[in-house]
Amino acid sequence: MRTRYCGALRAEDVGATVTVCGWVARRREHGEHLAFLDVRDHTGLVQCVVDGAHALRSEYVVRVTGTVRLRPEGTANEGLATGEVELGECAVETLNPAEPPPFVLDARGDVDESVRLRYRYLDLRTERMQRNLRLRATVNSAIRRAMERQGFCEVETPLLWTPTPEGAREFAVPSRLQRGAFYVLPQSPQIAKQLTMVGGLDRYYQIARCLRDEDLRADRQFEFTQLDLEASFVGEREVRGFVSEAVAEATEAATGVRPTDFPVITWADAIERYGSDKPDLRFAMEIVDVAPALVGTGFNAFRAPAVRAIVVPGGGDLARARLDGLVERAKGLGAKGLVWMRVVPASGDGGEPGALGIESPVGKFLAPEERAGIVRAVGAAAGDLVLVVADERRRACEVLGQLRLDVGRPPVAEGPYRFVWVVDFPLFDGVDEEGRPVAAHHPFTMPHPDDLERFESEPLSVRAQSYDLVLNGWELGSGSIRIHRADVQEKVFAALGISAEEADARFGFLTGAFRYGAPPHGGFAFGVDRLTAILAGEENIREVIAFPKTQSGADLMTGAPKALAPRQLAELGIRIVGP
């Protein structure tokens, strides 16, 4: 039907007679005997010169046969890949007419997202969506290449899985053959992939769809895609190596530049220095301990377990209203308050040249050496702004970590790409209402061997062999070395308050499998949607998903979710109660 793609025609094709197929992107009529027709396919646009175009409209599907020729002197279009040439002596065949589209498909102005989603099949024709979906395919392909090169075997796991009431809310699927019983859609292939290790697959991977019935966000859809992997007889470093390789391959395929730097930071350091377990390393503004400068201070607000600060370079000119806003923000985040200090050249005479002072609402409560000590400790220069929070250590760090992002963070999709591994997470994340530790990752995570002796005495100080991969402040994914021995697993279940019977009822098929010779194993999963979005320069994963849902879980194109026909409900034995 066609001999060439629109976007591929170049000066070296001059003289060739070609046939292209595509959509009418635009037409420019110059009277009865001259019109320009931009024909678009997935590769780009080519200008066709026709003798009148009255019968053709936007988005008509056409087949054009013409001769490639150079455009006349001075009429080339440098903004177009095919801008040196055009198709002349065109015969245009309309393969299908089209109604005027509800929105213009070129790159001008934003279109409301609900309109785009309602007509997603049209939105997909835009250059942006074409680029994003093809980038996603490139990323997938690179991931497969890297995993296969590293000896991983692709295994598909069931979508109809068994309920494991733990963690994310699951989508339920009623069974027709066993009325009243349900499958669930997997929130991840976690347990299945561990069973492939027991099954001797050695290295498993899958670009897997995961489903979680939780509220949606810019970086969360009900269904999302993960590179899921698991390997036997490996430690943490090897797993991180596998993942770094896959991410590097994908990033190189997408951007042309292979990232080589995958620094490792401990969870404790990440909290100390960045106030977050997903630090954005594209900018500094690290948190500094200024308590040493305030030993024995007379200023009550600073007599706290921890006093930490960040410097906003050049932030001294922030308006008072903005500073008040930051104070409110800090309080909203749970801090008792926030002290700001503008760093200025020291006033008065007698000071050393270059000496610095501060302007701050609380300046008068601080001794001169305390003011100087803070400025020195944070390494601030004149014109900078210092933000100080005094509180419990973790809270002070986390509040400053959030302020650091509020004040200094570039858009997530703006380069450079700064990956970082966060390791040594705590095994437990606080305690529940009954005072029991809560699993930070999942209950199959192996504790750090050095911390096992503190398991009973200080469970909250036990580190896990788990690790997150972070890119530009977005958590791409997480993984861990798993427990493969029954005795350790029992200890963890006990600490979590899960009885042997309960564990057996919930995960019996897993713990049972582990009695038959489970190899030491560990793995990881990272979000392909998130990685692709960042590499595509998009702030929202909907932009890299062909048919996403809205924040309320609706598919505006199909109208899903919808009521089922009474007959379908009857077959499933389901009666709808309530509104």
Place this chain on the structure above:
RNA sequence: GGACCUGUGGUGCAGCUCGGAGUGCACGCCGGCCUGUCAAGCCGGAGGUCGCGGGUUCAAAUCCCGUCAGGUCCGCCA
């Protein structure tokens, strides 16, 4: 479950604070003119339940209450 932003011809916006006739801009659409444009240009035209419901008022796009939809965030996401 909660907070905030948005909703005005097909699309994107302005108008809303201070109520006074559906007023305006750009794009698209339809028709006419136009032989080198490329977001073509020029002229003309059509197109509206101001998301929906209620209230206040002589009078509501505008003020108030409720509700729906889209978005951002908190909770939630082992």
